[in-house]
Amino acid sequence: MSKQLLFIPGPVTCPQEVLAAVAQPMTDHRGPGFARILARIATGMKPIFGTTNNVVLLGSSGTGGLEAAVGNLFGPGDTLLACPVGVFGERLIAIARNFGCTVEVLPTTWGYGVDPQALAQRLAADTDKRITGILLTHNETLTGVQNEMGPLAEATRAHGALTVVDSVSGLGASEFTMDAWGFNVVVAASQKALAVPPGIAIVAVSERAWQRMDGPHAPTFYLDLRKAREFAKLGQTPWTPPISVAYGLEAALDLYERETAPGVWDRHARYASAIRAAATALDLELFSHDGAHSVTVVAIKNPPGIDGDAIRKKLREERGLTLGGGQKELKGKIIRIGTMGALTQTDIVGMLGALEIALLEAGHPVHIGTAPKAALNVFLAEPTPVSA
Numbered sequence: 001m002s003k004q005l006l007f008i009p010g011p012v013t014c015p016q017e018v019l020a021a022v023a024q025p026m027t028d029h030r031g032p033g034f035a036r037i038l039a040r041i042a043t044g045m046k047p048i049f050g051t052t053n054n055v056v057l058l059g060s061s062g063t064g065g066l067e068a069a070v071g072n073l074f075g076p077g078d079t080l081l082a083c084p085v086g087v088f089g090e091r092l093i094a095i096a097r098n099f100g101c102t103v104e105v106l107p108t109t110w111g112y113g114v115d116p117q118a119l120a121q122r123l124a125a126d127t128d129k130r131i132t133g134i135l136l137t138h139n140e141t142l143t144g145v146q147n148e149m150g151p152l153a154e155a156t157r158a159h160g161a162l163t164v165v166d167s168v169s170g171l172g173a174s175e176f177t178m179d180a181w182g183f184n185v186v187v188a189a190s191q192k193a194l195a196v197p198p199g200i201a202i203v204a205v206s207e208r209a210w211q212r213m214d215g216p217h218a219p220t221f222y223l224d225l226r227k228a229r230e231f232a233k234l235g236q237t238p239w240t241p242p243i244s245v246a247y248g249l250e251a252a253l254d255l256y257e258r259e260t261a262p263g264v265w266d267r268h269a270r271y272a273s274a275i276r277a278a279a280t281a282l283d284l285e286l287f288s289h290d291g292a293h294s295v296t297v298v299a300i301k302n303p304p305g306i307d308g309d310a311i312r313k314k315l316r317e318e319r320g321l322t323l324g325g326g327q328k329e330l331k332g333k334i335i336r337i338g339t340m341g342a343l344t345q346t347d348i349v350g351m352l353g354a355l356e357i358a359l360l361e362a363g364h365p366v367h368i369g370t371a372p373k374a375a376l377n378v379f380l381a382e383p384t385p386v387s388a
């Protein structure tokens with residue numbers, strides 16, 4: 001089995017153009033050629049974040065970007081309101097506690113997005129403005145949930161606490177309007193919707209967040225965003241960057257612009273919708289609830305009596321298809337199918353057919369062709385109108 005397709009929610013199958021770019025020879029990371037690449041990336045990322053703010057690159061995975069966001073803004077003495085909807089929201093809490101922040105949690109049942117009303121009410125009750133920061137996840141990769149960010153932004157606006165948004169597995173795949181929503185720091189990573197190898201975290205920072213960062217905060221060194229801002233002005237990064245990943249990111253932005261943002265959004269929405277339709281047609285239950293479905297990952301509950309991990313192993317070993325499983329509380333309970341990366345409609349239909357065969361072989365009743373047919377019907381429908 002030589003052909004491998006990743007249906008995990010990152011890292012993803014990279015386009016040939018990105019892989020070819022990554023293979024280019026090294027360059028001087030403090031020379032003019034690399035400065036041009038950094039500038040091109042920062043300029044190309046701004047419309048994807050929906051911002052005119054500074055965008056800085058860190059040589060790290062997404063978690064490094066989150067640690068930089070929290071550690072450069074907050075520290076002991078800060079009380080943060082965290083709004084987790086799964087494990088990645090919990091990771092943000094762990095990071096904040098590690099920096100000595102007090103963290104209060106607004107609970108949400110897994111499978112749902114944050115209730116904007118509950119958030120607004122909690123913030124309205126904070127009349128003495130004890131809460132200095134709010135931690136949000138745009139897209140929760142474990143539960144297949146995507147928060148509706150517009151209403152959450154609305155709920156936070158009147159309070160004035162600084163907002164940090166983890167959009168590691170969301171940014172690029174659907175419309176994001178950081179400035180219009182008024183978020184202060186938004187974190188993305190190279191290996192998700194942009195379909196580049198892992199290694200670069202991309203962090204957009206608002207003016208108000210920079211002002212706070214320029215004051216006292218918990219100590220950071222490698223992840224000091226002020227240093228990243230200072231070196232970005234010179235067309236450099238403070239430390240040796242993952243040059244190859246930057247080459248890939250530059251190529252990925254060319255591809256993104258060629259496909260157009262609405263085209264990329266429609267592709268992800270359509271793939272996710274096709275996979276959800278296929279699961280429903282097979283009588284499989286989705287983990288995420290209506291109104292909270294992610295466009296980058298679909299989480300499907302394992303049917304009773306069926307070992308989802310064994311199905312995933314079979315698909316990987318026999319057909320070169322890698323699907324995601326559950327983690328922590330959801331270990332062994334769900335299968336996750338990612339939509340990001342260089343996947344075609346044909347890849348999706350083929351994967352669904354292979355999944356049917358694996359389910360059938362595991363003893364789950366399947367009327368063969370049900371899932372591909374449901375997906376094909378979604379692909380045949382008119383594109384959902386999306387605003388540019």
Ligand code: PLP
Nearest residue numbers: 061062063088139141168169189
């Ligand atoms: N946040 C979310 C929503 C994620 O999906 C991930 C990774 O899957 C992370 C954070 C952590 O990113 P990384 O694994 O690149 O550190």
